[in-house]
Amino acid sequence: MKTQRAADIAVGFLVALLGIFVLVSSTWISVAGVHRLSPRTFPYTVGILLVLCGAGLAMKSWSIRGKDFAIVWPDGEGIRLILVSLVGVAGYIALMNPLGLPLATFLYVAFGVWYLKRSKWVTALVIGLITGVLSHYVFIQLLGLSFPAGFLFE
Amino acid sequence: MGFSFDYLLQGFATALTLQNLFWALVGCFIGTLVGVLPGIGPVSGIAILLPLTTVLPPTSAIIMMAAIYYGAMYGGSTTAIVVNIPGEASSVPTAMDGYEMAKEGRAGPALAISAIASFAAGTLSVIALTFFAPMLAEFAVAFGPPEYFALMFMGLSLVISLSGRALLKGLISMALGLGAALIGQDPLTGAARLTFGTVTLNAGVEFISVIVGLFAISEVMINVEQRIAVISEFDIDNWMPTWADIKQCMGSMARATGVGFFLGLLPGCAPSVTAFVAYDLEKRVSKHPEMFGKGAIEGVAASEASNNATSTAGFVPLFSFGLPTAPSMAVLLGGLMMYGLQPGPMLFAQNPQFVWAVIASMYIGNVMLLILNLPLVGMWARIVKVPFYILGPVIVFCAVVGTYSLRFQTFDVWVMLCFGVLGYFMRKLGFPVAPMVLASVLAQMLETALGQSLLISQGSPLVFFTRPISAVFMGLALLSIGRGIWVLMRTEAPEVAVEDVA
Numbered sequence: 157m158k159t160q161r162a163a164d165i166a167v168g169f170l171v172a173l174l175g176i177f178v179l180v181s182s183t184w185i186s187v188a189g190v191h192r193l194s195p196r197t198f199p200y201t202v203g204i205l206l207v208l209c210g211a212g213l214a215m216k217s218w219s220i221r222g223k224d225f226a227i228v229w230p231d232g233e234g235i236r237l238i239l240v241s242l243v244g245v246a247g248y249i250a251l252m253n254p255l256g257l258p259l260a261t262f263l264y265v266a267f268g269v270w271y272l273k274r275s276k277w278v279t280a281l282v283i284g285l286i287t288g289v290l291s292h293y294v295f296i297q298l299l300g301l302s303f304p305a306g307f308l309f310e
Numbered sequence: 311m312g313f314s315f316d317y318l319l320q321g322f323a324t325a326l327t328l329q330n331l332f333w334a335l336v337g338c339f340i341g342t343l344v345g346v347l348p349g350i351g352p353v354s355g356i357a358i359l360l361p362l363t364t365v366l367p368p369t370s371a372i373i374m375m376a377a378i379y380y381g382a383m384y385g386g387s388t389t390a391i392v393v394n395i396p397g398e399a400s401s402v403p404t405a406m407d408g409y410e411m412a413k414e415g416r417a418g419p420a421l422a423i424s425a426i427a428s429f430a431a432g433t434l435s436v437i438a439l440t441f442f443a444p445m446l447a448e449f450a451v452a453f454g455p456p457e458y459f460a461l462m463f464m465g466l467s468l469v470i471s472l473s474g475r476a477l478l479k480g481l482i483s484m485a486l487g488l489g490a491a492l493i494g495q496d497p498l499t500g501a502a503r504l505t506f507g508t509v510t511l512n513a514g515v516e517f518i519s520v521i522v523g524l525f526a527i528s529e530v531m532i533n534v535e536q537r538i539a540v541i542s543e544f545d546i547d548n549w550m551p552t553w554a555d556i557k558q559c560m561g562s563m564a565r566a567t568g569v570g571f572f573l574g575l576l577p578g579c580a581p582s583v584t585a586f587v588a589y590d591l592e593k594r595v596s597k598h599p600e601m602f603g604k605g606a607i608e609g610v611a612a613s614e615a616s617n618n619a620t621s622t623a624g625f626v627p628l629f630s631f632g633l634p635t636a637p638s639m640a641v642l643l644g645g646l647m648m649y650g651l652q653p654g655p656m657l658f659a660q661n662p663q664f665v666w667a668v669i670a671s672m673y674i675g676n677v678m679l680l681i682l683n684l685p686l687v688g689m690w691a692r693i694v695k696v697p698f699y700i701l702g703p704v705i706v707f708c709a710v711v712g713t714y715s716l717r718f719q720t721f722d723v724w725v726m727l728c729f730g731v732l733g734y735f736m737r738k739l740g741f742p743v744a745p746m747v748l749a750s751v752l753a754q755m756l757e758t759a760l761g762q763s764l765l766i767s768q769g770s771p772l773v774f775f776t777r778p779i780s781a782v783f784m785g786l787a788l789l790s791i792g793r794g795i796w797v798l799m800r801t802e803a804p805e806v807a808v809e810d811v812a
Contacts, residue, residue, distance in 0.1 A: 160739075168478075182504070185501050185504075188501070191498065193757070195498065198757050199489075202492065205481060206485050213479065233537075237534050238734075241530075241531070267703075268699075272703070283703075287704065302718045
């Protein structure tokens with residue numbers, strides 16, 4: 157999928173498949189009673205749109221000859237940065253309930269700053285600590301929102 | 311229900327209470343910050359903060375949200391001028407001349423003229439909003455479900471047909487937005503749809519999670535990939551523009567305000583679009599068009615005036631018809647609905663104290679923004695120096711906190727992350743994001759209006775073509791779809807959307 161044309165063909169095909177999946181899933185929606193607008197109508201419309209537009213995109217892109225351009229995908233280092241950052245966010249979300257918002261925030265922000273900067277872990281720890289403490293005092297204490305406080309603050 | 315000075319004065323009385331003034335100032339400050347910082351835009355800013363404002367009364371919350379939106383339009387020019395990185399897509403034309411001015415040692419006057427142009431356009435547009443919105447609302451009282459369905463259908467088709475040459479991608483984006491909004495229980499029958507037997511999905515997908523993911527998380531991913539480490543290049547010493555500068559820009563500001571406001575009334579004409587139109591117009595009418603792109607101060611003024619006028623103009627269809635014209639407006643619509651307020655003609659009749667307070671706060675907000683932006687221009691320029699390795703994790707933290715506080719479930723945060731990844735690929739592959747956002751917010755209203763229309767017509771879809779107003783909207787929608795298909799058929803290159811993130 158290095159060029160726009162190739163990517164559009166592949167994505168068009170995937171979207172059409174998704175449309176078929178939505179259409180099939182829509183048949184499972186129970187329709188009890190008589191309604192002017194069945195609960196299946198909109199899901200069917202979405203499925204049909206996805207199938208038609210996905211197939212249309214794939215076919216149109218297939219028919220294009222000549223004019224094409226490259227998609228700027230990240231290089232190896234870029235992919236690694238994105239993946240590790242995403243794993244960091246996933247870890248943050250997963251740890252929020254067991255550790256509480258302040259501690260999970262401290263760990264995530266400290267890790268994120270350290271990882272993106274690749275040096276000065278003291279700076280990372282300080283920024284993480286400030287954000288973690290602020291998250292506790294602003295969102296839990298001041299605004300009284302029901303975030304998990306974690307074992308440190310309970 | 312129409313315009314009356316009494317209502318406006320009452321609005322000022324509400325907006326000028328200490329509490330509302332405070333939240334307007336907070337909104338203006340956060341908005342300018344959101345505009346200044348690359349990596350977070352007005353849509354993400356509003357979407358992240360919206361769930362956190364539930365502790366505020368509705369009027370204060372919406373005053374703050376609106377201030378964030380137009381504040382971001384003010385702030386977007388700073389990075390464009392100082393480091394040639396537009397904070398928002400709408401600031402791209404500003405960067406073309408503003409950065410050239412900065413290179414000539416005139417960053418200060420460029421920043422100041424952008425603040426003055428934003429103020430002038432913002433204020434003129436609020437005046438127009440004051441008169442236009444109630445007038446249109448009075449007209450919209452005659453609307454029934456068929457008219458609303460046709461209006462929303464027209465809005466969506468305009469947004470899609472304006473997605474550059476990417477009609478099919480715009481339609482796919484819209485279908486994905488509709489699909490996301492359909493997950494959960496059917497509002498009319500209670501039947502579970504697209505839940506695949508999962509109990510968690512029964513409650514549906516929160517549109518804020520979708521929007522924060524599509525905008526904030528995908529933007530962070532793009533910045534991480536590009537390893538952006540923003541460092542300001544210019545110091546701002548003398549920020550006062552000369553009288554000659556201001557005189558030179560007055561015509562540009564007036565023209566750009568007109569262009570920005572009137573185009574901004576149309577769905578799909580985001581500030582990013584109108585800024586280019588106004589910039590191009592200025593170049594055409596200028597006595598020295600060769601200077602555009604090389605440091606023409608009128609270019610900065612035109613671009614900034616039009617994007618601010620457009621952002622205010624978006625409130626006219628939002629308040630009068632309940633129709634969002636851009637992603638930011640869709641988030642604000644969602645915010646209004648979160649507070650149990652139904653935008654549309656009845657908003658002026660049923661909640662005049664609310665709507666007039668928000669409008670009055672915009673006059674005050676514009677003055678606040680001028681004060682925040684002119685003397686503090688050096689401070690905003692210094693904020694640009696905050697490096698991305700700090701900004702990125704902090705943006706993610708804000709996004710996580712914002713989405714978690716929707717229902718206090720990590721499920722919403724996972725949804726945000728998934729849509730962040732989807733948004734990243736959509737941007738890379740040239741898919742427009744705006745149709746998806748608008749569709750995800752409008753889906754339920756569309757379905758309800760369609761259901762009610764079919765009930766009125768006893769199942770006949772001809773109801774949309776036999777009633778004059780809905781027939782006009784459907785006609786316009788079909789025209790815009792026809793235009794999109796015509797462009798699609800003539801295009802011999804791969805589809806890529808015009809960026810549309812305001």
